[in-house]
Amino acid sequence: MRKRILCLTLFLAGLPGFGQEPQDLDLDLDWNWIRQQVHEWVPVLEEEFDVQLDIRDVDGWLLQLRHLEQVIRTGTLQDLSDWAPMAREAHRAIADVQEWTPYADWLFQRLDYTDLARFLILGQRTPAPGPRAAPAPPRPPPNQNVLWQNRMRARPAPRTAEALVPMLKPVFERRGVPPEWVWIAEVESSFNPEARSPVGAVGLFQFMPRTGESLGLELSPVDQRTDPEKSADAAARYLRQLYGRFQDWPLVLAAYNAGQGRVSGLMRRHGNSFEAIAPHLPTETRMYVPKVLAAVQAREGVDGRTLPAPR
Numbered sequence: 001m002r003k004r005i006l007c008l009t010l011f012l013a014g015l016p017g018f019g020q021e022p023q024d025l026d027l028d029l030d031w032n033w034i035r036q037q038v039h040e041w042v043p044v045l046e047e048e049f050d051v052q053l054d055i056r057d058v059d060g061w062l063l064q065l066r067h068l069e070q071v072i073r074t075g076t077l078q079d080l081s082d083w084a085p086m087a088r089e090a091h092r093a094i095a096d097v098q099e100w101t102p103y104a105d106w107l108f109q110r111l112d113y114t115d116l117a118r119f120l121i122l123g124q125r126t127p128a129p130g131p132r133a134a135p136a137p138p139r140p141p142p143n144q145n146v147l148w149q150n151r152m153r154a155r156p157a158p159r160t161a162e163a164l165v166p167m168l169k170p171v172f173e174r175r176g177v178p179p180e181w182v183w184i185a186e187v188e189s190s191f192n193p194e195a196r197s198p199v200g201a202v203g204l205f206q207f208m209p210r211t212g213e214s215l216g217l218e219l220s221p222v223d224q225r226t227d228p229e230k231s232a233d234a235a236a237r238y239l240r241q242l243y244g245r246f247q248d249w250p251l252v253l254a255a256y257n258a259g260q261g262r263v264s265g266l267m268r269r270h271g272n273s274f275e276a277i278a279p280h281l282p283t284e285t286r287m288y289v290p291k292v293l294a295a296v297q298a299r300e301g302v303d304g305r306t307l308p309a310p311r
Contacts, residue, residue, distance in 0.1 A: 065090060065103070069198045072110050072284050080117035080283060087114045105190035106197050106206070113287050116147065144287070148294035157299055158191040164204070168232040175236035176311035180302060183295045184235065184256070187288065193226050204228055205235040240310045249305055250274035253292050258285040 094100035169179035189195035203225035215234035266277040
């Protein structure tokens, strides 16, 4: 029954305004109104199913999911580590609810970021030395590239990839883009065409409304971001455009995740490689780039950094 209430809350969250880009919103969501709607519906459900419902944490779940996305996008490594237990609990709560599947598949891929952050933070801590013990030497930071390669190699590809990858690779090839980049869809959406982030990014390649429209995807009456072939064509064209600007695949991936303007600005100040700008990128982007490269390595057996330029 708790999951039924979670579904109701998600439905309310999908009302006008929730799926827009933050910069497009005239006002923040009216959380008081949402809470009122939840509480008005609870008696109906209690009467219908003859149960007593505890909704004390319902509002919190919705807020936490939105806060979690904000932390993932802009937080520090410590922030992501602190939110790791909540992220796992949120995924457990929604994973088996059909109506929440688009959000659960989005969240599943982001658990990698919170889990890795927790591993890195805890790994940096050493037990306090005893009164007679010498201080422990500092541990060298683990190689993130190796960590991502091990993680993606141990994980089977999403079940839907078996049907979608053969469909999408020709779309990339027609645009002259290396077809191996279809595996961006695993990192973005778990290969769920209906995947949705709490702030409204949708589809295999997680386009926000404004980006989707700029790439020629219609949002109504049918949201073409959920169309596998149309979204793949948009993704291929976008990658081609980014490569024309940055001439380097890791920088392209960084721009895909963090934005072209941010990457260009960092390159002017710090250098013309991903390694040069990485310390200044958002924490998510610093993990996103090696994760995508590890996914391509695991699924295709190639180093994405060496893939040819678009034709």
